[in-house]
Amino acid sequence: MIEETGRRVLKIEAQAILDLVEKVDDGFVRAVELISTCKGKIVLTGIGKSGLIGKKIASTLASTGTPAFFMHPAEGIHGDLGMLSKKDIVIIISNSGETEEITQLMPIFKRMRLKTIILTGTPNSSVASGGDITINTSIKEEACPWGLIPTSSTTAALAMGDALAIAVLEKRGFKEENFAVLHPGGALGKRLLLRVKDIMHREKAIPVVAADTLIKEALLEMTSKRLGMTGVFDKKQTLLGVITDGDLRRALERQEDLMNLHASELMTTEPKRISQDALAAHALRLMEEHAITSLFVYKGKQKGRVVGVIHMHDILKEGIV
Numbered sequence: 001m002i003e004e005t006g007r008r009v010l011k012i013e014a015q016a017i018l019d020l021v022e023k024v025d026d027g028f029v030r031a032v033e034l035i036s037t038c039k040g041k042i043v044l045t046g047i048g049k050s051g052l053i054g055k056k057i058a059s060t061l062a063s064t065g066t067p068a069f070f071m072h073p074a075e076g077i078h079g080d081l082g083m084l085s086k087k088d089i090v091i092i093i094s095n096s097g098e099t100e101e102i103t104q105l106m107p108i109f110k111r112m113r114l115k116t117i118i119l120t121g122t123p124n125s126s127v128a129s130g131g132d133i134t135i136n137t138s139i140k141e142e143a144c145p146w147g148l149i150p151t152s153s154t155t156a157a158l159a160m161g162d163a164l165a166i167a168v169l170e171k172r173g174f175k176e177e178n179f180a181v182l183h184p185g186g187a188l189g190k191r192l193l194l195r196v197k198d199i200m201h202r203e204k205a206i207p208v209v210a211a212d213t214l215i216k217e218a219l220l221e222m223t224s225k226r227l228g229m230t231g232v233f234d235k236k237q238t239l240l241g242v243i244t245d246g247d248l249r250r251a252l253e254r255q256e257d258l259m260n261l262h263a264s265e266l267m268t269t270e271p272k273r274i275s276q277d278a279l280a281a282h283a284l285r286l287m288e289e290h291a292i293t294s295l296f297v298y299k300g301k302q303k304g305r306v307v308g309v310i311h312m313h314d315i316l317k318e319g320i321v
Helices: 002-023 024-036 049-063 100-111 126-130 152-172 174-182 186-193 215-225 243-253 280-290 312-317
Strands: 042-045 068-070 089-092 116-121 133-136 208-210 228-234 239-244 274-275 294-298 306-311
Touching: 002 152, 002 306, 024 116, 024 133, 024 152, 049 068, 049 089, 049 152, 089 100, 089 152, 100 126, 116 126, 116 152, 174 208, 186 280, 208 215, 215 228, 215 239, 215 243, 228 306, 239 243, 274 280, 280 294, 280 312, 306 312
Parallel strands: 042 068, 042 089, 089 116, 116 133, 208 228, 274 294
Antiparallel strands: 228 239, 294 306
């Protein structure tokens, strides 16, 4: 019984969103164009559950490069209208389109010459008729047994708000690097901002042996640097290859006198590299793709000077997954 109720609610709300697809029309297009050319801020307003949805849409817009904030309609008619400027655009969320606090604000928005976008489930309502652009978010039914509790209607409004925000994002040419600037904190911020050069091992921390170094000496270098590998370089400090723990294990199965081999005889040539300016998240993807745990880091051209080593543990330690 409980599982059946849960599935029923999810199906009803999912259908409410699917029904919106046919309602993305010229009004939606005009709303996106209006928001994307706004010289001020986008002001969301609504009361009750619609107000909560308005707060989320405002947050989504702000986080994707469109300055936005939420104004409670009751607070608006008691002084908070002072936060609005003539360059702002107001997005009003009202399923019924007859919310008293909103209807009181509509003439004021007109006097202030503010453009208004109405998200409503009742396109022929008084609020909708007083707005500049109406976006239809009507639903067939709420998900509650009595058709009273805002469920499908708030889901539909939220989904339409997301559609607006993403359409505006694309129209403005907002890119991943712009998103990163606005999200510097937490794992998301690190994944978008942290560069290889920020966490790589440098200078004396880089495991280095010459091509003619004996394996027993190379093993000491690997052990002391604790990265499970060492680079093999020529006299001009050009990277020739790499020796890893895995190379040693496989060689032990084949060689009886492993310790007297030279590094050049055991190394794997053409080791994987990455630019110091690449995102650490990109380095992690590259390691996972090639089933390795470290990358040599170069500066400038791809065959440029090796300036560091980055290990998978360095990335994971930063919380990038």
